[in-house]
Amino acid sequence: MTGQMSTKSIESIANPFDLTVGAIEAKTKKVLPKLDWLSRKEAAKEFMRIFKARAPNGKLTEETKEITKNLVLYFLNDEASKYDLNRGIYLYGPTGTGKTTLMQCFADFTHTTRLKYFRMRSSKQIVSEVLSKGDSIELLKYSDSKTIHDLAFDDLGHETECKIYGTTINCLEDILVARYEKKLLTHCTSNLTMDFVKKRYGQRLESRMYEMFNIILINGEDKRKQKD
Numbered sequence: 001m002t003g004q005m006s007t008k009s010i011e012s013i014a015n016p017f018d019l020t021v022g023a024i025e026a027k028t029k030k031v032l033p034k035l036d037w038l039s040r041k042e043a044a045k046e047f048m049r050i051f052k053a054r055a056p057n058g059k060l061t062e063e064t065k066e067i068t069k070n071l072v073l074y075f076l077n078d079e080a081s082k083y084d085l086n087r088g089i090y091l092y093g094p095t096g097t098g099k100t101t102l103m104q105c106f107a108d109f110t111h112t113t114r115l116k117y118f119r120m121r122s123s124k125q126i127v128s129e130v131l132s133k134g135d136s137i138e139l140l141k142y143s144d145s146k147t148i149h150d151l152a153f154d155d156l157g158h159e160t161e162c163k164i165y166g167t168t169i170n171c172l173e174d175i176l177v178a179r180y181e182k183k184l185l186t187h188c189t190s191n192l193t194m195d196f197v198k199k200r201y202g203q204r205l206e207s208r209m210y211e212m213f214n215i216i217l218i219n220g221e222d223k224r225k226q227k228d
């Protein structure tokens with residue numbers, strides 16, 4: 001991140017979820033040369049609209065709200081975000097905390113803004129595809145630098161073992177290492193902490209992932225259990 005960044009603390013910037021008239025204008029007009037207060041306000045509204053459509057009874061905890069606020073800024077390519085704009089987003093945490101939903105919402109959001117546009121792919125489905133075609137060449141399309149959109153891999157670590165003619169193929173590991181080498185922006189959701197990434201995929205990938213991602217814990221209760 002640039003040196004300029006350090007002078008802009010997120011606290012000095014208006015909370016994009018604080019939509020009271022005048023609040024954003026007053027706090028942000030001076031500090032944001034790239035995006036005016038209106039576009040940030042509209043972006044926050046748009047994100048909440050998408051979130052309500054994806055999770056109609058959904059609520060964001062204070063912690064998740066803070067993360068989401070910074071992710072909205074990140075996906076707007078706004079340097080006020082506390083996340084590194086040049087790295088992808090790795091959302092990890094216990095099951096049912098809303099990681100996939102959040103990532104889907106941001107996929108929709110980037111579809112609207114056309115900034116940092118990405119698509120989501122299920123890790124499980126990628127392995128199923130390779131198994132059904134019986135050829136690991138299928139994996140190449142996930143690290144093709146000519147593809148115009150970025151990619152998010154959902155539920156990293158939940159894919160089954162992939163064996164073709166007796167040879168084990170580490171599909172997601174191969175994709176992530178290839179994307180690292182080509183410097184392609186990548187996002188993930190997972191239940192795996194970095195320690196478990198190391199156990200599951202080895203140190204080579206774990207090491208690269210620290211460089212590839214903003215590693216963000218989404219904690220909380222299992223929202224599936226809270227449903228009536």
Ligand SMILES: Nc1ncnc2c1ncn2[C@@H]1O[C@H](COP(=O)(O)OP(=O)(O)OP(=O)(O)O)[C@@H](O)[C@H]1O
Binds near residue numbers: 191224
């Ligand atoms: N903020 C929220 N408030 C209430 N319900 C939510 C929220 N976010 C997601 N949900 C709902 O909770 C359920 C689980 O969400 P989701 O699949 O996103 O969790 P996850 O963290 O990806 O789980 P896993 O780790 O098992 O993959 C879904 O039915 C989703 O609609």
Ligand SMILES: [Mg+2]
Binds near residue numbers: 099101189
């Ligand atoms: Mg999930």
